[in-house]
Amino acid sequence: MSDVRVKFNLANEGDGLDEDVFLPPAPLLAGAHCSGLQSYHDLYRTSINDPDEFWRTVASELHFEQGTSKGLEYNFDAKAGGVYCKFMDGAKTNISYNCLERNIKRGLGDKIAYIFEGNEPTDVSTWTYKELHAQVVQFSAVLRSHGVKRGDVVALYLPMIPELAVAMLACARIGAMHSVVFAGFSAESLAARVVDARCRVLVTADGVFRGAKPIGLKSIADAAVVLASQEDVKVEAVIMVEHLKRVTKPDGVELPKADYTSITFVYETEMEKCVGVDSPVEWMDSESPLFLLYTSGSTGKPKGIQHTTAGYMTYAYATTKYTFDAKDDDVYWCTADCGWITGHSYLLYGPLMNGLKGIWYEGVPTYPTPSRMWDVTDKYGVTKLYTSPTAARALMALGNKWLESTSRQTLKVIGTVGEPINPAAWMWLYKKVGLSNVSIVDTYWQTETGGHMITCLPGATPMKPGAAAMPFFGASPVLLDAEGRVIEGPGEGSLCFDRAWPGMMRGIYGDEQRFVKTYFAPFNGYYFTGDGARRDEDGYLWITGRVDDLMNVSGHLLSTAEIESALVAHEKVAEAAVVAAPHDIKGSFPYAFVTLNVGEKINDKLVAELKKMVREKIGALAVPDVIQEAPGLPKTRSGKVTRRILRKIAEGSESGIGDTTTLVDESVIKQLISGRSARA
């Protein structure tokens, strides 16, 4: 099929705008939940003019044990008092019930909920909704037997294995909050999260393979337990899945050893003890906390983003339904790790609530070959694929020959998330992967928003490569200038939302002040995302990237302050400044400038020590690709490091440095530039 490429001006037909726009493929448009641009506009208008009516209709597709007449209630005006958001206050429900029992009751019990595809292509298991439900009930009984109850926080430090889905749903079933910690994080990062939420139970695995590389997770978990005890937080039970015992091992690899400490309980044994144990669903209030998920904060300390029950549930359900045009016969694959919000909303909760058949993949996209994603797509007939621009760029860079042995003809929608997608990667997904026969949905959202905020809908929105495009139902984006004035029409500014939506975060765990300060104080009356965006003549939104001190590496947010504090923890480092530098595949990478104590010099050994330090304190993701010695850092007279200048130096675009007259010592810039060339 040839490209459906048209010259198109959406807002003012015929006024000369000359831009490539791609229309949704006709078959997708035909049966879509939201079909055609006009119906998007109509439904959007309803969602804004009468949000309660709109969300009541969506919620009526889910099970509420007790109803309410309340809709969305909120206050965003920080000056006028407490910022809050409530959705369907007074109602009672349970998201785990909506994922499992509700589907079994409507006849989907024997439908496959997940195909679990292991690291090795031969390690596959399929679980029906009934089978998943049985495991969840059993594990919820295990949790209860360890004293876990409503309101407790359970830490899940697990790789992408079926037990992660089971554990998350089991927590939700009994009203305990899960706090999933990405299995690539270090013992210190895990400990900090365990301490912050005072977790008494930690679920982990003996280890996992990432491609051919074995990782001993249990020893990291054990180290975290020791670190937490130094902060007076006592983990009482570490429930460990014996995953390594059952996987196919790549040849010649030595398995990591797991210690069976006195607080270690083997998952499989615990499950056996709970066969047939009654473990009923807890009916939760709409605003009862559902989970915590930590995300980077500009001050360095990760924020425990807190979501609650009914609003998150309804929003995850609705966004999955519309953004992926979820249908009964779909084979849906979200490649995200559950350590991130995308895994929560669009691998676990959203697809299950929609009764989809999903793929849950343990491994990396390039193992055993860079064809793996397309092999899996063909093997199961994937119709909807949700992945990241980083994965697309990495695979694109390896060449189209890895596509050749596969057909990918079943694909209808390809979604991307985590960072802006560059038009080249967009075109590659559209043309080469999707054979110009798919809709691409570039979904903009955040851990904090719970679900999609700006996106195309696959049967409705004409697509522009690189634009996140249009607001989702109920989302009301505004662009503000530096003085906080609303920018109407085309322009660029800080991306904010001027009203609440059901899926928004309800707070930062244990830190109400930081919640208001981070998101509502910068522009009073608005939720501030921390991102910049541009609106074009057609009303399309283009995300321009972070405007705060966070950086986006391979779709993961990292805090410059957190990396800096890991670096200055080294005895030889006096000061550090970290900036984002552009990278072809990762989008950007951490570039560190370090000022050493008098008499110290940078060398390979010190660089290796510094990298190790960051790896241990945060995780491999945060390790700077470049560490440059800085005799001094450019600072303003008030002592602020001017990152704008460091960013230019890291990029190698010295000519764009601009005005430096406000600096205390302009000469450091020359030194840093020559230091950079010396390094390069």
Ligand code: 6R9
């Ligand atoms: C879902 C997720 C959120 C930040 C966000 C923004 C960036 C996410 C994007 C995007 C451009 C997109 N981001 N999706 N930027 N286009 N489609 O990624 O959550 O980990 O909290 O990151 O990611 O900067 O503010 P989270």
